[in-house]
Amino acid sequence: MKKISVLGSTGSIGTQTLDVVASYPEHFQIEGLAAGNNIELLLRQVQEFKPKKVSVSTQELADRIANDLPAGTKLYYGSEGMIEVGAGSEADTVVTAVVGSMGLPSTLAAIDAGKSIGLANKETLVTAGHLVTARAREKGVSLLPIDSEHSAIFQCLNGERMEDIDFITLTASGGSFRHLSRDELKNVTVEDALKHPNWSMGSKITIDSATMVNKGLEVIEAHWLFGLPYDSIKVLLHPESIVHSFVQFRDSSIMAQLGNPDMRVPIQYALTYPERWHSASPQLSLAEAGKLHFKEMDFERFPCLKLAYECGRIGGTATTVFNAANEVAVSRFLNRGIAFLDIERIIEAVLDQHESIAEPSLETIAHSDAWARKVAAEI
Numbered sequence: 001m002k003k004i005s006v007l008g009s010t011g012s013i014g015t016q017t018l019d020v021v022a023s024y025p026e027h028f029q030i031e032g033l034a035a036g037n038n039i040e041l042l043l044r045q046v047q048e049f050k051p052k053k054v055s056v057s058t059q060e061l062a063d064r065i066a067n068d069l070p071a072g073t074k075l076y077y078g079s080e081g082m083i084e085v086g087a088g089s090e091a092d093t094v095v096t097a098v099v100g101s102m103g104l105p106s107t108l109a110a111i112d113a114g115k116s117i118g119l120a121n122k123e124t125l126v127t128a129g130h131l132v133t134a135r136a137r138e139k140g141v142s143l144l145p146i147d148s149e150h151s152a153i154f155q156c157l158n159g160e161r162m163e164d165i166d167f168i169t170l171t172a173s174g175g176s177f178r179h180l181s182r183d184e185l186k187n188v189t190v191e192d193a194l195k196h197p198n199w200s201m202g203s204k205i206t207i208d209s210a211t212m213v214n215k216g217l218e219v220i221e222a223h224w225l226f227g228l229p230y231d232s233i234k235v236l237l238h239p240e241s242i243v244h245s246f247v248q249f250r251d252s253s254i255m256a257q258l259g260n261p262d263m264r265v266p267i268q269y270a271l272t273y274p275e276r277w278h279s280a281s282p283q284l285s286l287a288e289a290g291k292l293h294f295k296e297m298d299f300e301r302f303p304c305l306k307l308a309y310e311c312g313r314i315g316g317t318a319t320t321v322f323n324a325a326n327e328v329a330v331s332r333f334l335n336r337g338i339a340f341l342d343i344e345r346i347i348e349a350v351l352d353q354h355e356s357i358a359e360p361s362l363e364t365i366a367h368s369d370a371w372a373r374k375v376a377a378e379i
């Protein structure tokens with residue numbers, strides 16, 4: 001029996017993780033569930049999966065559900081609550097499915113407690129990749145990628161030697177506005193931005209996909225997960241999202257991982273690795289897919305990707321600030337406070353005011369993250 005805790009159980013990745021768990025009740029057991037504000041869904045999950053520990057974002061929400069929990073379920077709240085549900089549980093694997101750099105403390109705590117990490121929360125690696133990967137190495141803890149592109153690369157690298165890699169390529173759908181010119185982006189709406197062509201995901205990552213920040217975050221995520229220099233990480237437009245990513249080796253072979261756009265596949269792989277179990281996800285038919293398309297990335301059309309590479313190459317707190325400025329800008333856009341193109345304008349303006357600090361401590365990262373959020377909120 002594999003014991004699992006899910007941080008962000010009520011979100012897109014969280015609910016799909018529980019779908020996978022529910023399809024193998026004899027092999028998986030839920031130890032802990034952490035949600036933000038969606039207490040109705042959390043309570044339904046508690047009834048179904050009977051976790052020993054649950055957490056919500058605030059004390060007020062905890063008070064509201066305290067009497068609705070079964071006697072054996074312990075209740076926590078806030079950042080400490082998430083740590084309790086992950087690191088403080090009996091789980092073997094903690095799935096990090098919250099959004100944003102707020103997932104960093106609970107991820108680090110879970111690593112310190114020796115838990116395997118099913119890593120969806122890419123912002124933690126962008127914010128503090130050197131600390132997360134160093135701690136995981138020190139503790140002998142696996143960081144198993146859930147992000148579809150990174151799961152693909154991880155699968156392609158199985159049994160391979162790093163010195164045989166020429167480069168890896170992350171595929172990008174192009175997002176909701178891939179058919180629009182930069183001029184046409186001026187007046188796009190939040191509703192249109194939230195219509196991803198291939199994937200059904202949470203709102204923040206869907207906006208990141210439209211700005212191409214998501215691919216930028218993923219380039220930095222790949223740098224930390226696979227230890228590759230930025231020159232060896234490429235991005236290619238692939239509108240169908242069927243080839244999830246690929247590796248090009250020095251003997252001119254390419255290894256790719258393909259499948260329908262369905263996150264239950266990489267989630268399940270992270271939970272069953274190194275085994276492969278039957279999946280409820282429909283098999284991909286290449287005959288039905290017919291043609292697959294690929295196109296070079298246009299960095300002028302998608303300047304946020306260029307910015308992400310620049311920050312990655314600078315290193316230190318540059319990526320922390322890139323991520324934090326983006327989180328604030330996306331939230332302002334989703335709240336209808338700014339226009340779509342203001343997202344990239346804000347990220348750029350915050351970065352212009354930042355001098356990167358190399359090899360930052362956790363304290364320096366927290367300080368840079370907070371500084372970037374304050375500046376991004378006031379632009």
Ligand SMILES: NC(=O)C1=CN([C@@H]2O[C@H](COP(=O)(O)OP(=O)(O)OC[C@H]3O[C@@H](n4cnc5c(N)ncnc54)[C@H](OP(=O)(O)O)[C@@H]3O)[C@@H](O)[C@H]2O)C=CC1
Pocket residue numbers: 007008009010011012013014034035036037038039056057078082096097098099100102120121122123146147148199200201202203204205263
């Ligand atoms: N969705 C996808 O297909 C993919 C997502 N990812 C990454 O996975 C992560 C999760 O994304 P996604 O599932 O789309 O996001 P969602 O917005 O769908 O879900 C976010 C989850 O985080 C919870 N949460 C928010 N604030 C808090 C808080 N203060 N305390 C505790 N929990 C909180 C939410 O709770 P509540 O709803 O209860 O408020 C929810 O459960 C992101 O880092 C994303 O980049 C990566 C690849 C694919």
Ligand SMILES: CC(=O)[C@@H](O)[C@H](O)COP(=O)(O)O
Pocket residue numbers: 147148149171172173174175199205208209210214215263
């Ligand atoms: C499902 C997943 O992994 C997302 O990160 C997805 O990749 C978003 O799609 P694009 O960023 O390619 O539009």
Ligand SMILES: [Mn+2]
Pocket residue numbers: 147148149218
């Ligand atoms: Mn992805």
